[in-house]
Amino acid sequence: MSREQQVLYEDQIQQIDQALTRIIKEAEAKCALLVDKDGHLVTRQGFTHTLDTTALAALLAGSFASTKEIARLVGEPEFSVLFHQGKKDHIHISLIGERTILVVIFDDRTTIGMVRLYAKEIGETLKNIVENAGEHRQDGLELGKEFSESAEAKLDDIFQDKF
């Protein structure tokens, strides 16, 4: 919906970060990401320096959307958990609430059972955090005329037409 906006505040992100850090510590994972179903990266924790997390978020959301459609075709409401097993690294993807996806990347230092256990346990915490997001009240960002004008200048600067 073009009119919708997803607004995330700092204290929510901090709570989410704490939960993700807990997953990484307890399950001995490499990193954890929280991704919106639209492909936006909400936040990440752990060792993500070598990862293009922007592209990863978009691809994971696309993958999740794709498997959701597959589930519908086979008569399942949804596949709430996906697991990709690789040679060294593996990815556990699970749905949090209605709109977000928890992605945990781990290797042979831990086991899928550990990751699934803590992903489920801490997933409940994450679900509560994101569902209570609407109760947070902060002064919103007013994006008025100045924003549009500044944005226009930036866009003209970057997208310089040779023609």
Next chain:
Amino acid sequence: MVSINYAFKEIISKIVYYGPGLSGKTTNLQYVFKEIPSETRGELISLATDADRTLYFDFLPVNVGTIQGFATKFQLYTVPGQVYYNATRKLVLRGVDGLVFVADSQRAKMEENLESLQNLKDNLEEYGYDISQIPMIVQFNKRDLPDIASIEELQRILNPNNIPYCEAVAATGEGVFKTLKTICKMVLDQVKAKKMEPPRQVKPQPVEVGIPVGVGVAAPARPVERPAAPAAPVFNGINAAATEVPTLSVSSADRIGTRDLEPAVISDIPANVVVSDAHDERKAYREEIPERESSDEPIEKAVLKGDSTDTAMKDKYDVGHLPITQDYSEPDHRAHNRASTFASSQDYGYNISDDEPTHVPDISLKGNLPLRKPQMAESRKVKGKKRKFTFFGLFK
């Protein structure tokens, strides 16, 4: 759906290039990727067939810079244009904030243009979106080819509502930036953060599909069905407003709000897990266990997979220390010394010495799983000789 992240101070919008097959959507993105400064864009991800036809989507993240303290980013997507890929086109359209309809100016392609435009409207309706409310620009591409329709003709047929349009030759880049600049401005003009209001207590009610509509300052007044409102979806600050949030019910089987399953369900039911498996050996190992217990085959056959010593066998079958991808054809020590592209655990932000043994807590998902003690099988005579077999009990 525009994402405003106060923690990371960023605003992210999604722009989708739509249009019939071979109209120039991917070419647009490739030109943008090639020409804009590398520090303002990420990698161009293309999920395509061997024949370079878009299979799922192309994706290019663009960062236009910091505006009023917020990093303003656009995620550019293209969809596969071929009619065959309608299912994946729909998936890419989810959460769209701006649309670029890339039309092929050739006369012979007019019907495909119309079909694609109608398909766009249909797919948006399935999500409950109204195409007239989404920032959109039409790009008349391939203006350099012969036998093209005039702008007036194209406007009359494809753009009767006279939304902004742009002429382009994507192969050379002409008009590409102009199109992108225009759609970016249109999207940003609509980005407004709302002040939070006390959330309305909504009793969750079963609905077929519910997609909340944000009630913005410029919320459109349009006739919509008003089924029972679902529970307020997460992350939607606007939906927390005290004002009643109308929902749209759509006929699609896309059951966004009707899941009965708990999120992040850790289920023992394999049907809930889709596995992309790189190893098949593990499966064979699991299938072998019941056969070995009941077969009359000599025990030596089952032992052949690994070390023949009792200790090694017990270690291999000890569930508590069973890593997920253990390859039983290679010795244990090689698995632990395998080089990883990641650095040590200290990079994860907490100190765990690599010398310390990894502590794996006892996790019993099914209850106690005691290992059976090795039992001596009955000796049997084989060709006049007695043989003693040792069975290694496994968990029940």
